[in-house]
Amino acid sequence: MEIYKRDAVISPIILSVIGMSGFLILPLIIGAAANSLHFDEQQLGWMASIIMFAAALSSIFAIVWIRKINWQLAGYVALSVMCFSYVAAFFIHHQIFFVLLIASAAFGGGTLYSIALTVLSDSKHTDRNFGFSIAAQVSFQVLSLMILPMFIQQHGINSLIVLFLILVIVGLTLVRWIPIGGVKSIKNEPSKNNVTDVKHVLSAILTPKIIFALLGCFMFFMNVGVIWTYIERMGNNEGFSAENIGLALSIGVFFGIPGALLASWVGERFDCIRSLALGAIVTVISVYMLLESMTFVDYIIALALYNLAWNFSLTFQYAVVNKVDTSGVVVAAAPAFHATGAAAGPVIAVLYVTSSSFVAVNTLAICSVIISFLFFAIATYLDK
Template identity: 50%
Template sequence: MKQHTVQSSSSVTAGVLVSVIAMAGFLILPLFVGAVAQRFALTESQIGFLATFIMGGSALSSVAAIFWIRKVNWQWSALLALGAMLCGNVLSLWVTSFPAFVVLQCLVGVGGGAAYSIALTVLSDHPQADRCFGFSVAAQVSFQIVGLLGLPVVVAQYGLEAVLGLLIGLEVVALVLLWWLPASGLVMPTSVEKKRVVSSAVLFALLGCFMFFFNVGVVWTYIERMGADSGFSPAVIGESLAVGVAFGVPGALLASWCGERYGRLLPLAVGALIMVGALLMLVGRIDEKSYLLALALYNFSWNFSLAYQYAAVNAADDSGRSVAAAPAFHALGAAVGPGVAALFVSADNFFAVNVLAIAGVTLSLLLFVFAAIKHPNRKTVAA
């Protein structure tokens, strides 16, 4: 069993804020990708592969985190991670070659994945980890709302530099915040440390994270293009994205309020059902109201489910290390999804986006069920 210690509110707050900043580029991915596509004149397939490479760096560093996350000083590690993000984005302001830009953003992803893993592990050590994950998700959604509402006008005037400038500013703030993070986490009993790192239950849960973000990566990369294909103006698309993302806040806060009282499988099943319904609304030619409603339902279920995914991974692993790998599997899914979709989409046919996303959601839920069977507990079995 984990031996929890009560963390200070400042360390939890710092963990939540660093988790937002580490994921900032992905949180505003539609606008970021749009700005990059405009600068480098990318095709639909190139947009998908761009998202794959951006998330690939994050995936690699997050996978590696499971081996070092409990062995290093978190403050100094976060300093290195945030430094990599800052250097990558600053240099991205000056490059004129698209391949060079992709390499630099992969470096940003490496730093972001490491910083996010540290932040999540800080939150996982809290006695009420489920609620802390909910606060983290709510903070991420709040940032999305502000970014998607405020950035379109700025990006239209200043282009990609506006997005990069925002990310650079946030990373400077994070360099200050990281000193409120604890230097290390819980000390695990020797018996737990000697256990294998990845059990079958943990593996199923992590694969569930992978498939869920396979779906998210596909949808989040092409959702702006889907709106444009339906004839919506950039203003309508931007406002719909912002309003839709706003519904993620009550989703995340609801997850935080519910905590473990309904187990984890039942909330995950409800979230999957709502998400599939939202994806079905995006099939074929869509009108503005359907687009807005689908975005609202999708983001509500996305952020409601996300906190329970972290909690499910955390519950399946007595060592407390595997939750650091959850961002890796999220990033891997988000990287692979757009790459697969890029093989099928065209400028006027996004049906593959819906098919791949629905398959990802369904398989994700099944994998979390398998994880619960392999690592049962009272609340999960009851759910």
């Protein structure tokens, strides 16, 4: 199939949304698990970490196989894993088994997301298509966070499972429209030139400036992971209704769009470190606003600033990684460090968070953002 055909672009864009759907509405999953399955704050932290770590593993494995395996076959396998996991989760509400099933679905979703992004990376207008993918994901987030809370209140966590199953069915109808392989196929290339070869990736990563850049990615998403896990619980702790929390989250997520557009406008006007410093300052302010005794207006403003800074900063993080990397393979490894950092955040938070206080979440997020900025600054300095 010709990789530049319209169907081979629209399909991976939709598949990218399906693959990321679990993470995109993770706060709703956390809130539903707390109410329907009676998870406490520590258990919710472990649940989020396991789910995100499963997605991180799929990203790591994808580096090895993504250019070697039939993409359509891999897509069907990923969606089948998701389908089986969600069907089982619909009937099995035992806490441990439920978490494992959702983690299994996250692994399949991460695999599907890797396939979708790789297809888009081979398309004719890569940057534009990546932008369409992000826009589709944000649109899904905004609509879901606004609409789903009322269904969750009426039907519990199974309402989310039904949504995921519908998405999986849609995905199964779209896989046939993606290519079976890429224009950058490495089947006939020698191993030493294979950009997905594990040894090649490791040799590229194991230099000080790249290690610090990737650790910057890891630390920033440690902040993202812990905030995204507990943000719904923070609102709930202040007495906000599920509908109002969903509304606030959807407004906040929407501000990710101007954040990304602002990064595009800033572009070369400021260097990456100044831009990352600005993003870090806004992130710290937004997290500070999420302290206890906040008003609902504070909650909305904090979420808007946080999502704006998150999407603004992400652009320049990739720019720093790309700048210090001369091999051309490290940018592909950055999402794995993002996902692993996101999984690590809640693991640390569960040691300190309680049902009545989320100060540990705010503290960990602020420290992670500051350390992340320092790592990026060191990486840039070492590259001079």
